[in-house]
Amino acid sequence: MRTVVGGLLAVLITACSPLPAAPTQVKPPHSGPITADQPGNPGTVVPPPAPRPAAEGPCRYLPAAAVQIANGQRVAAVRISETGPDQPYPACFFLAGNGTVQLRTWVVVATPAVARATVDAAAPVATSDLAELPGGWSGGSRPTAEGAVFAVSRGGTAVVITTNQHQTISARRVADQVIAALGL
Secondary structure, eight states: OHHHHHHHHHHHHHHHSOOOOOOOOOOOOOOSOOOTTSTTOOSOOOOOOOOOOOEEOOOTTSOHHHHHHHHSSOOOEEEEOOOBTTBOSOOEEEEOTTSSEEEEEEEEESOHHHHHHHHHHHSOTTTSEEEEETTTEEEEEEEOSSSEEEEEEETTEEEEEEESSSSSHHHHHHHHHHHHHHTO
């Protein structure tokens, strides 16, 4: 009996003792975009193509009067993009008197990775100012050659606002209004 118990005890001690570990190389976590050349990743996360106007408005979630107040210009016309199962909210294009787009709203509903890629394409996190809104929305904002952009995401939803104004404050105000109006 002592031999059996002693043998079992020896097996348990051996099984519970740590094994010598081979030296491992610790890599820092990846913080950039997912690309095809990284092992284990099937490909690059690509944002959807930018929307294009397809029909006359109105924008069902943002009135032209609100854009006039936020952007400081009269809205001459509104155009909207197509919708579909993968694009439930139309992008809205608010036109200035000369026919150019003064403000565009774009709501992307997809996976969290696609939403982040959409924001990073519009306002690259590495080169933009940090943009945050209440409720966990984050992304970037920056002036552009044509005006400014304010882009944020939360979960699988991205909200991207572009304006012909060179300050991002009007785009931020519109993003707040869009998120509230859609209950995002």
